[in-house]
Amino acid sequence: MDKVYVVGVGMTKIGRFYDRSGRELFVEALLKAIDDAGGLKPKALVVGNMTSSVLMEQDSLAALLADHSGLRGVPAFKVEAACGSGGAAFYAGYSLVKSGLADVVAVGGLEKLTENLTSVVTKALAQAADAEHELFYGVSFTGLNAMVARLYMNKFNYTREDFAYWALRMHEYASYNPYAQLPRKTTLETILKSPVVADPLHLFDCSPIGDGAAVTILVRGEEKAKEIAKTMGRDVLVEVKGAALATDSVDLGSRNNLLALESTIKASREAYKMAGIKAKDIDYVEVHDAFHITGYLALEDMGFAPKGEAPKLWREGRFGKGDKPEVNFSGGLKARGHPVGATGVYQIVESTMQLRGDFPGYKASDPEIAATQNIGGVGTYTTVTVLKRT
Template sequence: MEKVFIVGVGLTKIGRFYNRSAASLFREALERAVSDAGGLKPRALVVGNMTSSVLMQQDSLGALLADHSGLRGIPAFKVEAACGSGGAAFYSGYSLVKSGLADVVAVGGVEKLTEANTPVVTRALAQAADADFEVFYGATFTGLNAMLARLYMEKFGYTEEDLSYWPLRMHEYASHNPYAQLPKKTSLKEILESPVIAEPIRLFHAAPIGDGAAVVLLVRGEEKAREIARQTGKDVLVEVAGVALATDSVDLASRNDLLTLESTVKASRAALEMAGVEAGKVDYVELHDAFHVTGFASLEDLGFAPKGEAPRLWKEGRFGKGDKPEVNFSGGLKARGHPVGATGIYQIAEAAMQLRGDFPGFKASSPETALTHNIGGISTIAAVTVLRRVK
């Protein structure tokens, strides 16, 4: 069967854009992706989004964005998988291209979280949890992650400071990223003195609320991809080598192990097997770190660190420049930002640019393979994608 390639990427800066609509953000990202692909126009559109129904009072989002982007008439639809909506949308778009239903597909994500104040947004994001068994009793998404953080710290013997090295490094990387919402360095002192939002999670331990949009263009067939590369002066192709989705229970009480993200384990193993790549051979990773504990647990369950060892290895300098894998040079959700339904597409676009060598921020060490990891809820759903550099 024909292979699938990423031939164009487009991103907006992430921020709080009170005077801009989701449609305008999306159109900006789409136009950048089309320009990056030499003017190639998509024949289908798949959009990842979580909160349009609640915060924007807008359904029919796929059709709306196609219309506002000058693509009226093409197949277009929205995919919702909580914070993993972008990764799930990519899985859907890849399927359209791989099956031959469409030969050029735009896969995007957009979120407009500043459509409401923080308490309303907090309630909207809590819908990633179980409505009957968690949200009904007052649980927030931050609160649920705080319980996991406390359990992780007690089981493996870590302190609040130990886990704070994650955001410290994310802010360092984000300071180089022109798309980042929080492009500034910080210090352990500033992190540890930031307000508590759900003990033991402080403000600087969590991803910010923000708006943003990202789009990638997929094509079917290496010949088509090479033609576009020649037209745009690129000497590297980015192949989509593996994709996978997996799920777990929505409520935490039903989990087999509270500190194992089983959907992440399953999706990563399936995507790596599809790509024919071992975890130890992956060069670059963009993983989901909505909270510091999520970043550490994800490193472990993706197969890059033994269980309970990620904070220690991270503090020692592992997973930085020159290591294998290099991780989250974008600044991650923590500092690049987390416009929920767009996050998975940001990750894929950033990984593709790292493989091409034209990421405008902190650059990886000439990677040949990259893995992205986007989750909804506390890994209720996990989307993992493996990309390969092809010369």
């Protein structure tokens, strides 16, 4: 009776929408999700978002989005966990359904970054770092990731070229995804010759800045999920088998180990345990590749590659079509885009569609079990969600 299912999903295309407000994007995604759930109206709303206070001058965000989506009055709140806000919101929303506080819950993510100077956006995103121990000294968020990438490259003897295959493949996958911000292929030469942002990270090693919103609708109980699937003519259900959230220090200076994301190790093991699976059982994965380095760390720390070997295996062609797991066919944060607090929800929307077989982009090979990994900061937060087709 207390099994939880994803019964509806919706998302907007990701882009720089100077002519569309954040609330407009969110309403589009939520109404799509309601349609996809056979018209089922959510009774609560949890919203993942990082920067609305700074970039939209808007608090009270969740009530605002509920009201504008026709859900005035429902329990609603915003969850902030930096770039991991979407995943954390899903965790909180899953809890609302599981506890019985609400039997139909919408979990959405929204980020509206454009309409601001790039310097302002860069500063807002750097607030994922420790204000007193890191930001105060002028480091940017890309700068922090660059330090980790440099350390990893030195430790395991990789070159920029070795790492460049991440972006190459992400752009290829994104070229099939109608929702992607950068739906176009690229070349190794373009990646390598792109301008430096924070050495060793060049422009094409980093995810872009974009706006977007994504929503999932969760229900409690197999019967309800079956009824909706029937209405929608779908012959499969997508069950949430595992949901785990773990944290680490914010400032990198007090981490035990910069070559692994300890929160990802912890959250993935807990989510697998909850789902009764091992890493090797997972068919499809969406990982948080805000930078190539975080993509590679995710593969290692989720248990798909030995430490230090993910870039090598990736360059050799692993994790592509027909492999286990298949990874980031959405195009990842790198090319699908990274509307910060919405990203974790995009991953769940995309994985749900891959399990159902109706993802409108590069298709996974009939997966049965999928996992998503969404981080905040440089692994300050990780949410891992395990979904199963039943």
